[in-house]
Amino acid sequence: MKSRFPTALFSIFLQFVFISALLGGSAKSHAQQLNIIYILADDLGYSELGCYGNSFNETPFLDRMASEGMRFTRFYAAAPVCSPYRAALMTGQYPARLKITDYLRPNSAQHLPLAHTTLAEMLKSKGYRTGIVGKWHLSGYVKEGAAEETLPDQHGFDEVMVSENRGIAEGAYFWPYFWNREIEKKLPEAHEYLTERQHAEALQFIERNKEQPFFLYLSHYAVHTSVHGKPELVDHFRKKAGAGTSDPRPKNKNNDPYKPNGADVWAKQNNPHLAAQLKVIDEGVGAILKKLTDLGLDKNTLIIFTSDNGGETRVTTNKPLRAGKSSLYEGGVREPFIIWGPGIKKDVVSDQPLVNYDIYPTIKEMTGAKSTQKTDGISFAGLLKNPAYKMPARNLYWHYPLAQPHFLGGRSAGSIVSGSWKLIEFFDDNTTELYNLQKDMGEKNNVAAQNPAIVARLEKDLAAWREEVGADRPKN
The missing domain is CATH 3.30.1120.10 (Arylsulfatase, C-terminal domain)
Known part of the structure; x- marks a missing residue:
C-alpha cells in the first residue's frame, strides 16, 4: 500500500481532519466522518503477534498496522473471560455494575438489558450504518432453552452476519457450523472456513456502506479452543522450527483435518493450529486495509485490533505474563491493542494503562456522537492526538x-x-x-x-x- 502521508502538507491536513473529528464538528459530510472498525480476536494471548515479540506466528499485516499506528503494552480487558468483556465494550461500564461477571452459558437467563445504550446504538443515532460480523455472546439462546434472548439486532446493529444463535462450545470452524445450523455456505471452497467467511462478510459490508459513515464490529470466533486451522496452513507451521505437537484425541483418531481435535490441536507452545488461525485473521486485516485504500476510505477510517481476554494456557503460554484466560493475573487480562487511522502517530508504543470500557467514551468523543449513559471509562482521544499526553491517574x-x-x-x-x-x-x-x-x-x-x-x-x-x-x- 502506498504511503498514506505522501507530503508533509498532506500529513498536516489529515491530522486537522482527525482533530476535527475528535472535537465532534457537526458540519462534516459523510465522506469526512470517521468510520470505525473494531476487530476483536477471541482468546488471543498478549504475546502472539510479531510486534509483541512472537517469532513463530506470522502476522505481517497486524505488525504493519502497529508500525503505521500506535501499539499499547498495558491495555486491559475488563474481565478474564468473554461475556463481561463484551458487555463492558458495548456500554462503557464495569461488568460488576452490569451484573455480568462470568461468561454466559447457552441456556442462561441473563442477557445484556435493552435499557442500555450500546456503542452501536450511540453511533446509529449519529447516522452511522452499524454491522456485526461474528460473535455476540451477550445472551442465552432460546434454541438452547433460555427463556428469552437479546441478540445484536435488538442492540442497534443494522446488519448481523454470521452471528451465533445457539452458543460457542468447542468451536466449529468449517461449514456446516453447529452453533448456527441454518447458515448457508457462501464461499466457493468445499470446506468453507469460518474466519474467511467473516472476512468476506466484512469486506462486503464496507463495500455496501462506502458512501455513508459506518461502524463495523468484526468479532472473531478464532482462536477460541478447540483451535482448528486450515490443513495447508497447519502443515506450513508444522514444518517450522520449534513447532509444538500433540496426539489426536480419540474422537478424531483417524486425524481427519476437517474434524476437531486432530493432531497438534493441543500443542502447548508454538501451536500450529493456533498459528494457522491467526494467519487467516492477519490476512483478513490485510484485505481490509487494501479495501479501504481502494475505496479511498483509509483516510477517514479508524481500525482497532485487540482481544477479549488472555490466551488459553492449554494451547499457548502468554509469556512473559503469568497465567491466562480465566485468571486475574496479567496473562488473563492484559491484551494486545493496536490502533491505526488518520492522524495517528506512526510507530508509537504507549505504556499508559487503558481498559476496554474506555472504548465507548473515546469513540463518543471522536465521532461527536451523543449519549447520556453513565460510563465508567474515560476517553483516550487526547492520547491518540498526542502520545505524550498523560492520562488522568485512576x-x-x-x-x-x-x-x-x-x-x-x-x-x-x-x-x-x-x-x-x-x-x-x-x-x-x-x-x-x-x-x-x-x-x-x-x-x-x-x-x-x-x-x-x-x-x-x-x-x-x-x-x-x-x-x-x-x-x-x-x-x-
Whole structure:
C-alpha cells in the first residue's frame, strides 16, 4: 500500500481532519466522518503477534498496522473471560455494575438489558450504518432453552452476519457450523472456513456502506479452543522450527483435518493450529486495509485490533505474563491493542494503562456522537492526538466472583491496579497477593507481607469500589 502521508502538507491536513473529528464538528459530510472498525480476536494471548515479540506466528499485516499506528503494552480487558468483556465494550461500564461477571452459558437467563445504550446504538443515532460480523455472546439462546434472548439486532446493529444463535462450545470452524445450523455456505471452497467467511462478510459490508459513515464490529470466533486451522496452513507451521505437537484425541483418531481435535490441536507452545488461525485473521486485516485504500476510505477510517481476554494456557503460554484466560493475573487480562487511522502517530508504543470500557467514551468523543449513559471509562482521544499526553491517574478494578473454579483454573477473586501496584483478593480462601508490576510484570514475587500498609489501602479502595458499583457479594 502506498504511503498514506505522501507530503508533509498532506500529513498536516489529515491530522486537522482527525482533530476535527475528535472535537465532534457537526458540519462534516459523510465522506469526512470517521468510520470505525473494531476487530476483536477471541482468546488471543498478549504475546502472539510479531510486534509483541512472537517469532513463530506470522502476522505481517497486524505488525504493519502497529508500525503505521500506535501499539499499547498495558491495555486491559475488563474481565478474564468473554461475556463481561463484551458487555463492558458495548456500554462503557464495569461488568460488576452490569451484573455480568462470568461468561454466559447457552441456556442462561441473563442477557445484556435493552435499557442500555450500546456503542452501536450511540453511533446509529449519529447516522452511522452499524454491522456485526461474528460473535455476540451477550445472551442465552432460546434454541438452547433460555427463556428469552437479546441478540445484536435488538442492540442497534443494522446488519448481523454470521452471528451465533445457539452458543460457542468447542468451536466449529468449517461449514456446516453447529452453533448456527441454518447458515448457508457462501464461499466457493468445499470446506468453507469460518474466519474467511467473516472476512468476506466484512469486506462486503464496507463495500455496501462506502458512501455513508459506518461502524463495523468484526468479532472473531478464532482462536477460541478447540483451535482448528486450515490443513495447508497447519502443515506450513508444522514444518517450522520449534513447532509444538500433540496426539489426536480419540474422537478424531483417524486425524481427519476437517474434524476437531486432530493432531497438534493441543500443542502447548508454538501451536500450529493456533498459528494457522491467526494467519487467516492477519490476512483478513490485510484485505481490509487494501479495501479501504481502494475505496479511498483509509483516510477517514479508524481500525482497532485487540482481544477479549488472555490466551488459553492449554494451547499457548502468554509469556512473559503469568497465567491466562480465566485468571486475574496479567496473562488473563492484559491484551494486545493496536490502533491505526488518520492522524495517528506512526510507530508509537504507549505504556499508559487503558481498559476496554474506555472504548465507548473515546469513540463518543471522536465521532461527536451523543449519549447520556453513565460510563465508567474515560476517553483516550487526547492520547491518540498526542502520545505524550498523560492520562488522568485512576485505579483499575476487576470483580470475578465464581461459585466454583473455572475449568481452566481461574479462581473467584477481585483485583485492583493502582499505579505500579496490583493487589488480588482471592474470595475462595480469603488470601491476598500484592505485586509491583513495574518491577515484576510476570507477577513472580508476592510482596504482600513486606508491604502491609499498601495492602490495607488497596483492600479498602477495592471494598469501597465494590460498594459503589453494587457488585454482587463475592462467592466463597
